[in-house]
Each structure stands twice: as structure tokens, then as C-alpha cells.
Amino acid sequence: MKFHHKQILKLNLNFFSFFFTFFHCLTWAGLGSRNIKLLRKRVWQFVPIGWSDIFLDPCRNFHCKRGKVCQADEQEKLSCVCQDPAACPPTKDHEHVCGTDNKTYDGTCQLFGTKCKLEGTKMGHQLHLDYMGSCKYIPPCTDYEVDQFPLRMRHWLKNVLMQLYERDLDRSGFLSDKQRSKVKKIYQNEKHLMAGDNPVELLLHDFEKNYHMYVYPVHWQFSQLDRHPANRLLSHSELAPLRASLVPMEHCITRFFQECDADGNKHVSLKEWCHCFGIKEGKAIRLRGRWVGRIAPFQSRQRVSQFIHRS
Numbered sequence: 001m002k003f004h005h006k007q008i009l010k011l012n013l014n015f016f017s018f019f020f021t022f023f024h025c026l027t028w029a030g031l032g033s034r035n036i037k038l039l040r041k042r043v044w045q046f047v048p049i050g051w052s053d054i055f056l057d058p059c060r061n062f063h064c065k066r067g068k069v070c071q072a073d074e075q076e077k078l079s080c081v082c083q084d085p086a087a088c089p090p091t092k093d094h095e096h097v098c099g100t101d102n103k104t105y106d107g108t109c110q111l112f113g114t115k116c117k118l119e120g121t122k123m124g125h126q127l128h129l130d131y132m133g134s135c136k137y138i139p140p141c142t143d144y145e146v147d148q149f150p151l152r153m154r155h156w157l158k159n160v161l162m163q164l165y166e167r168d169l170d171r172s173g174f175l176s177d178k179q180r181s182k183v184k185k186i187y188q189n190e191k192h193l194m195a196g197d198n199p200v201e202l203l204l205h206d207f208e209k210n211y212h213m214y215v216y217p218v219h220w221q222f223s224q225l226d227r228h229p230a231n232r233l234l235s236h237s238e239l240a241p242l243r244a245s246l247v248p249m250e251h252c253i254t255r256f257f258q259e260c261d262a263d264g265n266k267h268v269s270l271k272e273w274c275h276c277f278g279i280k281e282g283k284a285i286r287l288r289g290r291w292v293g294r295i296a297p298f299q300s301r302q303r304v305s306q307f308i309h310r311s
């Protein structure tokens with residue numbers, strides 16, 4: 001599978017876009033309308049109103065939060081109204097999403113439009129994006145699987161960074177200078193375990209031997225998610241984008257994050273996060289024993305690129 005600049009960019013954006021857009025839209029909603037009115041007064045004062053609409057869409061710079069679209073009334077007053085789910089642009093299969101109601105929506109437009117129409121009802125309140133892709137049977141995560149999960153996810157995070165680094169060689173912009181220099185050390189280390197169908201024993205062995213290579217990827221993912229706000233705590237909504245992309249491939253992620261919140265305060269602190277991944281102040285922590293058998297998902301290169309693709 002090949003990826004392109006745009007797709008990687010989308011990956012980066014996807015991590016923060018859900019909530020980032022939301023807050024920014026609120027700010028811009030206020031500013032946008034004023035700017036437009038001003039502009040229209042200055043530029044179009046000699047042109048009849050009906051005419052100017054042809055040239056300047058009043059909603060052009062008016063942003064609404066997810067699930068809403070801008071609408072202008074007769075007095076040119078702009079407001080956000082619910083997106084009509086039926087009027088959403090057509091989507092491709094891979095853009096389907098599964099809602100927490102276990103219903104497949106054609107895309108996020110349709111899902112958030114539906115949620116908006118249900119505003120004020122219990123159903124609307126409970127409807128969220130559960131994961132990317134059509135709804136499917138998600139098997140329960142066993143104790144055995146959840147034990148192995150950090151092992152595979154650590155390795156996978158490292159490989160996501162390796163791939164972003166490789167992309168960056170062709171065309172920079174995916175990683176900051178500081179990130180690039182940190183990742184470079186891992187990338188250039190001959191000993192780094194390649195993505196592939198690695199047995200659990202090997203992953204564990206590699207973690208113990210090359211512990212230092214896993215520290216940065218784990219911290220990096222935390223800081224990518226901790227933005228709204230950046231307070232060293234991950235809320236449910238900060239985790240949501242990562243979870244949504246991974247659930248179809250990694251059914252343990254929900255349980256893993258639940259258990260990660262050791263004190264049960266609904267937020268995963270940096271300390272809790274590191275502890276979940278067996279990383280703490282330079283020392284490896286062995287998470288509950290039993291590392292036998294083979295589980296594939298996070299290990300193959302293909303999985304990494306699938307993730308980059310769908311994000």
C-alpha cells in the first residue's frame with residue numbers, strides 16, 4: 001500500500017480534528033459573521049442584495065460545529081441549523097462509520113447530522129461516533145488479550161513513528177524538528193525490531209532489551225492526544241479519535257483504556273498512561289505475566305498503513 005502526503009496529513013489532523021474544529025468553530029462563528037457583514041456593506045453597498053448573493057455566499061466564512069450548517073434568513077442573519085442527514089455528500093465505503101447505537105452511517109456528516117436532529121433527547125445525547133468503518137461484531141476482549149495489548153501497541157506506536165519519519169524524508173512537515181531528531185535515533189538504530197508478524201515472546205524480549213526505544217513513542221502518542229486542553233490528562237473525548245480508528249482492528253482498546261484509568265476518575269493521566277505501557281522513570285515494568293502465544297493485529301506493516309489510510 002502506498003500513502004500520499006494528503007493521507008498522512010489526514011492522519012495528523014484526525015488525532016485532534018474532532019474537538020479542535022469544534023472549539024475553533026465557536027470562536028469563528030462570532031467573528032465570521034461580523035466580518036462578512038462589514039465586507040458586504042463596503043463592497044456591495046451599490047449592488048442590490050439579491051445580486052450580491054450570486055457573487056458572495058454569505059455563509060462562505062461562517063463556520064458551524066459538527067452536525068450543523070450555516071443558513072442565512074431574509075435579513076441576512078446567519079445561523080447554524082442541523083445538517084439534513086439526507087443532504088450529506090455521497091461517501092465511499094471506507095468512510096462509513098459506526099455509531100454508539102450500533103448503526104452504520106454513510107459518513108460522519110450523516111452521523112453528526114442525525115445527532116443534531118435528536119438534540120435534547122436521550123438518544124441524541126447518547127449518540128457518538130464509536131468507530132471508523134461499518135458496524136461489525138466486536139468480540140469481547142479476554143484477560144489474556146488485554147495483557148498482551150500494551151506489548152503490541154507499544155511496538156505499533158514505534159512503527160507509526162518510523163513510518164512518519166520515512167515519509168518525512170521525502171517531504172518534511174509530518175514531524176517537528178525536535179520530534180524528527182528523537183525519532184531519528186530510533187530509526188537509525190540497527191537493532192530496532194521491524195514491523196511484521198512478531199511473536200509475543202520476541203516483542204517482550206525486544207522491549208526488555210531495547211526499552212529506551214519505546215519510551216519516546218509512548219510519550220509522543222500521549223502528547224498528540226493531550227491537546228484539548230493540554231493538561232497531562234486524557235479525557236474520554238481526547239482518546240476518542242485514537243480509539244475510533246483502532247477499534248475495528250484492535251478490539252481490546254476500549255477495555256485497555258478503561259483499565260488504564262487506574263483511579264477511575266475518567267481521565268488517563270500521563271503517569272497512568274506510562275504505567276499502562278510499562279514505562280516509568282527509565283525502568284521497565286512487567287505487566288501481569290503470561291506472555292505466551294501469538295496475536296497478530298498491531299504487528300504487521302499492513303496494519304500500520306491501514307491505520308494511516310483510514311484516518
Ligand SMILES: *[C@@H]1O[C@H](CO)[C@@H](O)[C@H](O)[C@H]1NC(C)=O
Pocket residue numbers: 102135136137138
Ligand atoms: C452490531 O451490529 C453488527 C452488524 O450489524 C452485529 O454483527 C453486532 O452483533 C452488533 N453488536 C451489538 C453489540 O449488538
Ligand SMILES: [Ca+2]
Pocket residue numbers: 225226227228229230231232233234235238
Ligand atoms: Ca487533556
